[in-house]
Amino acid sequence: RKEVEQDPGPFNVPEGATVAFNCTYSNSASQSFFWYRQDCRKEPKLLMSVYSSGNEDGRFTAQLNRASQYISLLIRDSKLSDSATYLCVVAGFQKLVFGTGTRLLVSP
């Protein structure tokens, strides 16, 4: 089993749609969780950290479920510019593990 698993997609959604991605992790001792965004063959960039209580940044909401060992990312009112690959990252004890990413395509 992979340490961090994501549905590769692609998720094809129209503009304005709400879309959600999940990510599961296997190490229950993991300490920190993040979502990164990566545009085609460019460097990943931090989208948001994920906190135990859940957190929101504009149209983006991230949630953590430690009991079930998954994190989620919800994007509301999708924009064309949201088209990218979203990487789930799980960290602990000086080690980061990246998921393989979920590709999102937002169409007009």
Place this chain on the structure above:
Amino acid sequence: EAQVTQNPRYLITVTGKKLTVTCSQNMNHEYMSWYRQDPGLGLRQIYYSMNVEVTDKGDVPEGYKVSRKEKRNFPLILESPSPNQTSLYFCASTPGGSYEQYFGPGTRLTVT
């Protein structure tokens, strides 16, 4: 501007010809690392460094070397490149006490 730079951005080389990919950051970060990204495998850590003169293996270190003689620089060395090292390489730096990675723009390497 705070940034991580890598050079070269693109490189095509032949099997066995030693090469170095440079990485430099201007944010005074302690922690630096190298990743390779391959389709279906995601980002995998090659080597990391927690500070000057302190380096350690990541998940896929075979065929690579690194050095950290200065805080800002963390070059990746391929002594004898092979075709299975064809990949997209990212350097990243992280401030102490954080897990947030700041990535360089990437180096696309092709070994024929």
